[in-house]
Amino acid sequence: MKELEEGICSLDGVEANGVRGEDYGLALIRCSGKTVGFFTKNKVQAAPVKFTSQLIKENKRLDNVLVNSGCANAFTGQKGYEDAVWMSSLLDGKTGVCSTGIIGKRVDKAWIEKNANYLKDNLLSDKKGSKNAADAIRTTDSFIKEIGVQIGDVKVAGIAKGSGMIEPDMGTMLCFLYTNADFSQNFLKRCLRKAMDKSFNMIVVDGDTSTNDSVLLTSTESLEKCDKKNFEEALDLVSEKLAKMIAKDGEGSTKLIEVTTKEGRNNREAKSASKEVLRSPLVKTMFYGESSNLGRIVSALGNSEAFIDEEKLEIMIQDTKVIEGGRIVAEDSKIKELVSDDEIHVEINLKLGVSEATVWGCDLSPRYVKINVGYS
């Protein structure tokens, strides 16, 4: 496995660039090829989600994606839909449109037109192109999210944005993945769904789902014969790395928290146990405050769909056993030390079956409130 230095532009056939203004950002990625995608489950879908999901359904491929940040173009009715169609028409051919930002406002067409024209004429096929695009799609993200890997001949690279509203099953996030591997539409879609179920569908920031979530995977179709296992491994890896970056960059967060539930009765219960722990504001503030209040984890578990046998329950934090046989077995001072790291791994062992699920999330700091008060 080799890391690709130039982000999505590491792939021949992918060109990108982006610009950021005071309130808005715009990215253009050019890559013509077979495309599959997954979109938000929120019942209020943004106009670009409606437009782009339909476009992919009809054509099975895209030539470009045009992505704006700062305005979600959601809850904007027929006029908002027309704006999405218009944005697509600014480029040639089959252009997908994605938006992220404030809901209920129309996009600034003059700003978008001017910058789309600039980007069209200034696409880059190097590191800078990928970085500029990743930067332009940020809203409250504090760092850009890009990664590329090569396994054998197979390359997979992606950029993403995320940060609030993460859960359940994606959440204000956009992700654009590219590969050179040429597989059938069905195989690509199956692999993407599997990768998402271990990555983007396993992150929790604040328990909200957004109107605009989209994950797209486009193939440059240049590597005709390639190893399926290498492709799946590369796609899984890129998806997991981007998902962890999104969880770590949860609004106002100071820590990345990984919760693995082991030996659950079934997958649904294992996933629910991990998610409920990371969704609980009381657990999240405990990690932020580096306190020893482990009862909050137990209470969150009891609040999940998982069956819990208190007496069997075992919990490890950073590989140290803190709960065993229905009681807290570590000293308060030791627990405080364990939760003081920047990246924390919690392992919950339900001792009831064989199912396992890992979920990523973050702590809750007063800055979460400050960011979301300011973002309007």
Added chain:
Amino acid sequence: MKELEEGICSLDGVEANGVRGEDYGLALIRCSGKTVGFFTKNKVQAAPVKFTSQLIKENKRLDNVLVNSGCANAFTGQKGYEDAVWMSSLLDGKTGVCSTGIIGKRVDKAWIEKNANYLKDNLLSDKKGSKNAADAIRTTDSFIKEIGVQIGDVKVAGIAKGSGMIEPDMGTMLCFLYTNADFSQNFLKRCLRKAMDKSFNMIVVDGDTSTNDSVLLTSTESLEKCDKKNFEEALDLVSEKLAKMIAKDGEGSTKLIEVTTKEGRNNREAKSASKEVLRSPLVKTMFYGESSNLGRIVSALGNSEAFIDEEKLEIMIQDTKVIEGGRIVAEDSKIKELVSDDEIHVEINLKLGVSEATVWGCDLSPRYVKINVGYS
């Protein structure tokens, strides 16, 4: 309808008192009579919940309740259960036990024994007794919660504690209700369930459920012939008032927010719509920050179980229409003015059916994090 000035001690046959120490509080309420109760749905149940629910099931009546704050006596195994039995044995007869506070710690038996003995000898049957008891059961509650009303001959009075972990369906809350009305066990239970479904089960603070939630209703059995309607009305009123006090006193909150969803397709969807709006941290920070970001309400609605027709949706804040026909119809400055009050009423009209549900909650301030970091 007349308000009763002396809280739960307004009822003949109810005596109470409470003490608060540095870390703990203890309340004793004496009232011998028919008792019904509802308890937490969290799968991790605190020892006093297991003990008291069983006691009520067996005897159908209580003589006293002994309530400590500061230690939840939850996730304490067999020894914790024995502690609950021991607490009950400190009093004569059938004594229910309730606890609230930190999970995973054993109760301080010496402190409880000393203060239970003091309270036994110093029960009061006036205003002060009710107030002291309501004060002793507080944890992070910023004010005491008590109310009593008389309708016709029927009296109903109660004290409660709540504040974090409120939702779904009760949440770190304890409530002790008393009435003079003598009805059958079944009728009392049915009325209590109905009252709870319109009050304690309709409040949302942070989306967590606790290990210790308990609502008890005891009748002094002194009013044999009384009007059923008056009783139900009084019980509903007391429950709703206490529920609203709990919502208003949500940890770190600055505003009480009431969300009514009208014209839903069915009750489940109407309730889910109201709850999801009040559960969303993004909506809660919007109200705290008094911002105009109404798209967050729409997104939260889309995240609920309710079917949403964007074009039909109407939303009023403080009786002013802000959303109509799939768009935001009020100016930003007007919306900011509407959300600047201390008590805010949001009315969502789905225009799809006839069902309605009202839920109470609060905003989310940086103080929520501070409180929960400090509470360990």
